[in-house]
Amino acid sequence: MTEPVYQTDALIAEDIDAYLEQHQNKSMLRFITCGSVDDGKSTLIGRLLYDSKMIFEDQLASLEADSKRVGTQGQEIDFALLVDGLAAEREQGITIDVAYRFFATEKRKFIVADCPGHEQYTRNMVTGASTADLACILIDARKGVLVQTKRHSFLCHQLGIKNLVLAVNKMDLIGYDQAKFDAIVADYEEFAKSIGIESFTAIPISGLAGDNITASSDNTRWYDGPTLVDHLEAVEVRSAANLAKPFRMPVQWVNRPNLDFRGFSGLISTGSVKPGDTLRSLPSGKTSKVKSIVTMSGDLDEAIAGQSITITLEDEIDCSRGDVLAAADNPPEVADQFESTIVWMDDEALVVGRAYWLKLGTQTVSVTIAEPKYEIDVNTMDHLAAQTLHLNQIGVCEITTDKRIVFDPYDENRALGGFILIDKISNRTVGAGMLHFSLRRSQNVHWQATDITRDHHAGMKNQTPRVLWFTGLSGSGKSTIANEVEKRLAIMNRHTFLLDGDNVRHGLNKDLGFTESDRIENIRRIGEVAKLMTDAGLIVLTAFISPFRADRQLVRDMIDAGEFIEIHVDTPLEVAEARDVKGLYKKAREGKLKNFTGIDSPYEAPEDPEIRVNTVEMSPEEAADYIIGKILPLK
Template identity: 90%
Template sequence: MSSDTYKTDALIAEDIEAYLDKHQHKTMLRFITCGSVDDGKSTLIGRLLYDSKMIFEDQLAALESDSKRVGTQGQDIDFALLVDGLAAEREQGITIDVAYRFFATESRKFIVADCPGHEQYTRNMVTGASTADLACILIDARKGVLVQTKRHSFLCHQLGIKNLVLAVNKMDLIDYDQEKYDAIIADYEEFAKSIGIESFTAIPISGLAGDNITTKSENTAWYDGPTLMEHLEAVEVRSDANLDKPFSMPVQWVNRPNLDFRGFSGLISTGSVKPGDLVRSLPSGKTSTVKSVVTMEGELEQGVAGQSVTITLEDEIDCSRGDVLAAADNPPEVADQFESTIVWMDEDPLVVGRAYWMKIGTQTVSVTVAEPKYEINVNTMQHLAAKTLELNAIGVSEITTDKQIVFEAYADNRALGGFILIDKITNRTVGAGMLHFSLRRAQNVHWQATDITRDDHAAMKNQRPRVLWFTGLSGSGKSTIANEVEKKLALMNRHTFLLDGDNVRHGLNKDLGFTESDRIENIRRIGEVAKLMTDAGLIVLTAFISPFRADRQLVRDMMGEGEFIEIHVDTPLEVAEARDVKGLYKKAREGKLKNFTGIDSPYEEPEDPEIRVNTVAMSPEEAADYVISKILPLK
């Protein structure tokens, strides 16, 4: 090999290394395209991929073949096919799922999400918008501002997207008419102001023809602004804006590969951190000094927003997954009651008072949602009265978590202000939301410590406090068996109290009816009372239909390990109805009694109760003896 050849290879290797280093350190912009159906979102993204040379030759050949098969609007290539990957999308000519695509230019890397325009798939649009720095809202120049344009704009604003581009597409189909373009901009500007959008960048484009996408179009000589690509390359990304905020990092994982190393790993959401900084672990409030900031490449002089790092501390403080490390002198708040905006994303409506899982940052807690203060009409911005939230509805409601969480207002910190709601039974994601502020009563109400503890109360009674939760259909024999069990426990000198469903509705819960939400609130209150009674050292017996698994689980979660004993009084519907001591089934069958469990309201049987009694095979006394045998010993 000659020296000239060696030099040439070395220069090539050096050029490659410089090229890779340059691309590695490019900033990343995440953005979405959204708007109404057929506004040209997929076509625009396809054009961006094509013009930025991000399509391989085999992909281009397949695209040209597919374009000929489906037919195009006088073009050789249907750019939308680059993004519409689902068979159903190609068949219907619409976007259903969120499609993510990557491309890059000389100055920046991009991840773009093509969001569906149909109202039916608004929940998918929220998913794409939740991580975006910019939203490109498309408008069909022939149609102007539509309902879904307003819906998506409102959601983008609520989700904290500061950078908005109004791309008036299909300008070629209105002969690049400036007057029509200006009218659309004026119409949108009026709407934008009404919802609090302070600024946006308007660009006339044609995704199909390529006007003002990557190069200035001669067809719009009257437009003197940037092309879409020029704007995307120049706009500030959120990670840059987050650098000026106080340090915060939700802890994703406690990294302990050996006894000599203990670090806290996570993605820095705001600010920066370096060795020597004083940080606070929340919610405990313990402070320590940063010893090192570590990545796979080694120790850093400083970690900044957007970086995934492991932080080691000088002191051994209590900090685990779900906690938050933050600047000691400017930490986030800690609370358990909030006002929030919720976007409901499930076919089944919100059940007020039901416990859902809430995931916020790396924290997972149980949460209940109060009746909405109002639902927002995205067309008029009116506040509408609402008892619940249906699919795609947007409402403002107060929420309560079962323990304090670390948070910031969503407008200030997405990582600590944005959350999702998960159904505890089906594990479906049912909603997404943004926290606005904590409720003052959450900050002003504190737990009062007492000297006589729960264990002291139990020791004085020489028993272990427990809740014997009898559940079953009306007429199954819950109250009868619970009464027998209490009599037998009394003969054993045990301290008990029986909470019966009908008796409680004469006092504590006399304001509640029998709708699904009222039943949930009925059980929640009973759970709180039962918890207080176990704190007093009592063995509490409850006899309630309690038809929903999620609500029985809510009460179980209030108790200590092994203190909640679920007893399914397993009686077939036909047997319970034949007994019908109170005549309730007859009234329900005649339509005189609404929301009756087993008839027009469901009963969700326990899947794995601690005790199951069959009242067809057992007498009440035999069932009581069986229950007693299962809960022994009592201490």
């Protein structure tokens, strides 16, 4: 093999313009390497960087020094050190984080993600695979198909990666034995068919020795297929496949620099568009024709998938950020209930029924997740019963958004089928998922408009609807104070209704217990009832422990802005327990009452409530007077 010639900084400075011009029009392939631990993923990527001359002289010197320090089994260079950037990775000899590297050949540019093989880093692997066009699944020729090989193959298939390369690595360590190679390929093919993988390309390689990486190896004369790089240069990238699909462009921004111009800016995810094409804006369903396609470089006669553009329309239609412009005769679906596959990525488990943010394309909505239909054991492919999802677990779940969203099934369009989940309190990304289809009941239920509006209801009562949400520990005095407030409002001739925690559990919520998921559902139902009552123009008072901030936030999000007033009845635990009017604390301390707030279940106090009353310092009557003073005027 010809030794690579490495570029000096001076040469790069001289040739930078020529280099950029040479590479700017090449297609880009994103791919990942994955497989079991020690299958040689990092070494393979290091070899690709080395052979494509993407290493500077100072990097090469540092690499040679590091290789001597860690020891390289008789080789001068340990290629894995080019990729294993974290100190912990080098010390343990494993990949932990996803490492992204760029290299290029004469025909194509590449971004490769080196994904960790350990099961505990499944979420890292999913992150790397989410944007990949191809997966290179490595197998140690000495070990054959392992559990982690199957796990990563399944994940790649679930994530919609159609192009798979089975790279049987370390062929040099088995004497380039064709029979062993064929046996591994046959074993993998049997597994691949069982999970729905229709095709893959098998290549015998040695990342360390360079066999069949950039050039065909004399050591495998029995193999007449492409080298790894030849295959990477020839495979179709998703951007090309996306051109044949119907036009889709999630709107990122409504561009309105002046009154004479109104355009809709975004990145085209699939298809193409020309002036004169009829587009449909979703979810509104309004249609109009394309007037012009505007870019920084001037107007275009046509725009295709992968381009960022601004579209102007001939008509003024309802369209804003989060909406989708699509081919009028082949639009995506609009729904609010779906079946999805979710990969849980947070240390804290999924809380069934809790509201999370769902971000899909440019759309962000509130979503609740039902108890998983099943968890997928990625080692055996078995479907297991599950009540929740923990870190790195994968499950099939039904989800419900608070409003209808525009989507395509993930298999057809990643941009409108793939989503992330965000915790509403911490803003952590806690999960990622794929929409499969909308539920039939979502299509059968429609909102019925009525002539008498909530404003009319409120006007008849001469008041602004409100929800006075009393929260605090059991025994804090919520119900007593809420009752006093309602009496004062009645004297003021206000129309009210008090929803009390115990009273509601006698009827509407009698089927719910006191587990975390039941408490969440209890509050969700109360929120829905309170919303209906505000639509009727009422001032609604609720007295519930409602221990979790996320669930109180869920209700706040249901209610119109400014109408939700959180009132923290702030009573220390020791004071509330000393009162123990219902004897519940005593039972909880004796272990006779499980999941009792303040004892073996947490209470998350409001961080910034609209009103806070301290029942140690105030009597219920004084607290009620204080609250009335805070909420005035009532119209």
